[in-house]
Amino acid sequence: MRSVKTLAVMVAVLALSGAAHAVVIDYRIDFEDYTTSLPDPGGNWNTIPTQTATGVPLTEFTTGLSTGVNLSIVKHVASWASMSPANCWKTANPGPAWLDVNKYAVQDCFRGNWGLHATVTVSGLDTSKAYLVEVVGSYSTDPELCDYSVQGVGQQFNVGVQGYTNGQWMTWLNVVPTGPTGDIALVLGPAGSTNPAINAMRIYLEEAPPPIAEPAMLGLFGLTGLAARRRRRA
Numbered sequence: 074m075r076s077v078k079t080l081a082v083m084v085a086v087l088a089l090s091g092a093a094h095a096v097v098i099d100y101r102i103d104f105e106d107y108t109t110s111l112p113d114p115g116g117n118w119n120t121i122p123t124q125t126a127t128g129v130p131l132t133e134f135t136t137g138l139s140t141g142v143n144l145s146i147v148k149h150v151a152s153w154a155s156m157s158p159a160n161c162w163k164t165a166n167p168g169p170a171w172l173d174v175n176k177y178a179v180q181d182c183f184r185g186n187w188g189l190h191a192t193v194t195v196s197g198l199d200t201s202k203a204y205l206v207e208v209v210g211s212y213s214t215d216p217e218l219c220d221y222s223v224q225g226v227g228q229q230f231n232v233g234v235q236g237y238t239n240g241q242w243m244t245w246l247n248v249v250p251t252g253p254t255g256d257i258a259l260v261l262g263p264a265g266s267t268n269p270a271i272n273a274m275r276i277y278l279e280e281a282p283p284p285i286a287e288p289a290m291l292g293l294f295g296l297t298g299l300a301a302r303r304r305r306r307a
């Protein structure tokens with residue numbers, strides 16, 4: 074009788090441990106200055122070395138799989154400047170927890186020209202889900218506000234003071250992809266203003282864990298029923 078009871082408890086424990094595994098979707102993007110010799114962050118980061126791109130496949134960070142998600146950049150600028158890693162990120166600032174250990178991802182960046190916009194679009198996302206979007210925009214000599222918007226929801230950010238000096242970054246919560254190809258679009262440009270910078274970006278989704286599987290529920294009920302029957306026999 075003890076072995077049956079032990080089996081039921083084990084089933085319940087397995088069900089609880091299974092429920093703790095949420096489904097994670099995590100795309101980490103490193104925008105790279107085309108002249109830098111800085112190493113890439115490695116792992117399953119997506120390093121984008123070109124200033125314009127169309128449909129570049131992205132790798133999901135957790136699994137290392139490419140799942141139909143891709144990135145395009147339209148630059149409405151005459152050129153992008155060459156960056157110095159020391160001016161892109163103050164390494165004493167911790168930054169987001171999702172950065173690589175060396176912070177290579179934020180020590181280079183794209184940087185727009187004065188008064189013009191650029192658009193970074195990630196496509197192939199699920200239009201029934203809401204994602205977290207995080208953007209690092211940091212450069213030491215840009216002490217003015219720039220406009221950044223995701224899906225048309227904008228915020229102003231000072232890439233010199235907030236980004237470089239204070240080590241802050243931007244977040245957008247509950248971002249829902251739109252259009253037939255499931256797009257999330259980041260537009261960066263002037264507030265009237267200065268050169269926008271984009272160092273790194275993350276698109277993240279953590280779904281709720283699945284409900285306890287039916288066999289585990291039967292195991293719990295089986296244990297209760299067994300105890301009841303034993304009491305009746307006593």
Ligand SMILES: [Ca+2]
Binds near residue numbers: 178180181271273
């Ligand atoms: Ca970068």
